Amino acid sequence: MNLKKLKNLFKYKHVAVVVLLVVIFIELISYFHLNSVTTQADIENYANKVLTLCKDTKYHPACYDKAIPQLMDYISMEDAFKVTSIVQDKDRSYLYCHVLAHALSAREVDKNPSAWKDVVSRVPSGMCSNGGIHGAFQERFRGETFTEEQLQTIKPELNDLCEERDSWHPTGLEQASCYHALGHLTMYLTSADIPRSLSLCDEISLKPGGRDYRHLCYDGAFMQIFQPLEAEDFSLIIGKEVTKEQLPDFCNKFTGEVKGSCWSEGWPLYRSELEKPEGLNSYCSKASLSERDRCFSSIIYVMTAMFNLDSNKIISYCPKVVKNQVGGCFASGASRMIEVDYRNIDKAAELCTEAEKFDPKHTCFKTLLQYSTYNFKKDSPEFYKVCNSMPTEWKELCLKKQ
Structure with missing residues (x-):
């Protein structure tokens, strides 16, 4: 088949999809x-x-x-x-509807851009991996590039954007998701100037009292390079794309947590290799020692979604990662299940029960214990559901956090 026929065939298939x-x-x-839904x-x-x-x-x-x-x-x-x-x-x-949540909140912001902060507070928690927060941010500032003077003017608003306010009382997870989304936002504001975006993360994500959200912001900035979703995202990084071969040199320009974020977020370039635990072991062995745990946990978080939250696939995958990461693998899988949708709490607890066969340190249940008050408010129905989903000894420890 010559090139012209191939192009025509592609064109007709594309048209068929659009027509559908x-x-x-x-x-x-x-x-x-046009009647509103009431029942x-x-x-x-x-x-x-x-x-x-x-x-x-x-x-x-x-x-x-x-x-x-x-x-x-x-x-x-x-x-x-x-x-x-x-x-x-x-x-x-x-089960994974993060992209849809982006679209829903973006569409809501588009109706009234000045009310975008209200949209952030209205998007439901506990479903679609908190994608609604990301969509609201990006729709508000999509297509806008700020001069340095304009960035300094807007910085006070960015400083408070992910902090608690009268209309928004976030859980730890919701606040973390917000700072991650802020990283995406910095790339729009700076026209994908990665050094300036990272410095902006430093300026707005380190809080009084030692609260440090910088690595979450870094992750969001690098994710904008490696995982563009919409046409505007692809346009934003034209000429700044990083290939598989270029990734090591690109990430080596940075140090510490920034370098760790770069390497962890570069995973899409190695997608096929990472579908096998041996590929994950090889990939994360190239991360600096201080960032290796984060590499494993970040990518297992991603793989859990790629496995469509299939517990059997996680149970088959995790025992084959390097020995000191097996417990963390199950813990990341379980925590991702809950982050994707709170209805997966029982499923996450069942995965942790299975993990006990492979991890004598009980990493998975320890992580669920942490998540009981990180993902949820104390005394909330979800908090009690997490506690009650665990075996007796862990349940008792969980309820003591009440």
Whole structure:
């Protein structure tokens, strides 16, 4: 087949995909009305229609990511998240909805950009890996590049952006997600000037009293290079892309936690290798000794999502990582399950029970114990659910944190 025919074939396949999505959206428009959703039955009807429209598509999650945001022409952002929850319950291939959450909160910000901070406080916790926070930030500042003078003007607002306020009382996880999103934001503000973005992280992520969120901000900045999602993200880094061959030299320009973030976030360049534990062992062996634990935990966090939270895959993977990382592997998998969706608490506890066969140090349950008050407010239903999901001795320790 010559090049011209190949290009034509690609063009026709691309057109077919676009036509299919257009048909889906036309059907959505013909079905949904302008009345606001007021009952659970209404929300279930929306979810069932989305499921029906996407059932014959090749990859359901991609269809849901496109179809569900269209509902916000008719329903609230909060109701769109409720629809998402039902779709997830009925189609277990859609457990990871971070990209969708970006889209939902971005669409809400687009309605009233001046209220973007309110959107951050309204996005639901405990689902879609807190992607709603990221989407709100990025939509507010997407396409804007600030001069140094403008950065100094806006810096006081950035300083307080992830701190508790009257309308927002974040958990530890929510605040950490916010500072990670702030790292993404710095790249937009500086037109992907990575040194300036990293220095901005230093200026706004180190807090009084020793609270240090800098590595989370660094992660977000580097992630913007290695994992662009939208067309604007790709445009942002034109000419600044890093190849697999260039990654070692690129990361060696930095030191300490910054270098660690660079290497950990560069994982997409080694995606196929990292699907095997031997590949992870090799990749993280190249991280500096002080950053090696973070390399393992960060990438296992990612692999858990890539495995679609499949416990069996994690149980097969973790015992084969280097011996001193086995317990941490299970712990990262369990904590990611909860971070993705609070409904996975029991599943995470079951994974920790399995981990006991491989880790005499009980790293997984120790991590769940920590997460009980990091992810959740004390005395919240989720806090008690974490405690009650654990074996008696761990349950008792958990409840003492009340």
